[in-house]
């Protein structure tokens with residue numbers, strides 16, 4: 256029997272919400288040269304400095320959202336893997352994490368031992384960044400050459416503007432959108448501007464990282480600009496929901512360190528919206544396909560406190576796509592077309 260495996264890859268979480276486990280996880284994550292893109296000695300020095308204080312702080316965040324059966328990101332990814340089995344009939348569905356476990360190395364070697372030759376790799380990120388999709392591809396390539404593995408590999412490309420993905424987002428958000436709300440904030444994971452400039456400068460040094468819209472942008476710039484891809488997702492979703500322009504906005508969350516990150520920052524936006532009189536705020540995070548510490552803690556706990564302190568009344572987080580039936584079907588279809 257031929258086994259054409261669908262391999263899902265997400266970011267990964269610490270093994271437990273303890274400062275030790277979080278320190279180990281953050282160490283491997285942040286020492287990735289595609290995440291902190293500095294020469295090794297500088298990266299080492301910066302990461303060592305971050306690891307002095309961050310693990311305790313992040314461990315608290317993880318502890319506040321941890322589930323009895325583990326990290327939400329991992330538990331949800333497993334549920335997605337399980338649900339996909341009914342829709343991916345060409346072979347098995349596997350799951351690996353870029354950092355932590357199950358690692359890409361473990362999973363690829365196990366697939367090789369089972370005699371799997373054909374793999375469709377699905378990095379679970381709608382928008383492209385070197386630090387996510389780029390790092391996943393690099394790790395897959397590294398493992399393949401380090402162990403002399405031979406696979407026929409296909410790749411699911413970033414799906415930020417695929418109509419079926421937008422439709423799945425809209426369908427999963429529908430129950431929340433039916434309730435009364437004043438404004439929809441689409442909060443994407445942020446990125447240092449430098450990561451984008453490295454890719455856009457060779458095409459156009461004037462590429463605008465303050466742009467309000469992705470409309471009219473050349474495809475070759477859209478292909479490499481994470482921020483424009485986020486704007487595109489947001490615009491397509493707003494169109495699909497027929498939301499007037501003044502009822503939604505975009506922001507970028509999870510800034511780390513002192514470099515300039517893409518803006519506007521979610522933190523600033525939350526206060527601004529409250530000051531503008533928005534009382535009932537809905538927040539959706541379309542850069543994540545699975546709920547994680549960034550949505551459950553940063554938005555639904557800290558973001559909510561901040562919004563209310565600034566004069567808002569309620570902040571409702573719309574869950575990520577997780578294992579919503581519409582998303583499961585869509586992902587299987589997108590992967591089949593890859």
Ligand SMILES: C=CC1=C(C)c2cc3[nH]c(cc4nc(cc5[nH]c(cc1n2)c(C)c5CCC(=O)O)C(CCC(=O)O)=C4C)c(C)c3C=C
Pocket residue numbers: 266267268269281289290291309313326328380384386387444445446447450509511542543546547548549
């Ligand atoms: C959705 C895409 C993501 C991009 C782009 C991304 C870039 C990026 N992230 C950091 C630093 C951190 N990210 C953290 C958590 C985290 N990040 C993503 C996704 C993207 N990151 C996810 C899904 C998660 C959640 C993981 C989980 O276990 O729930 C963290 C850890 C949490 C914390 O301490 O805040 C850090 C640190 C950088 C530096 C970066 C780009 C350069």
Ligand SMILES: [Fe+2]
Pocket residue numbers: 444509
């Ligand atoms: Fe991140």
Ligand SMILES: [Fe+2]
Pocket residue numbers: 509510548549553
């Ligand atoms: Fe965060």
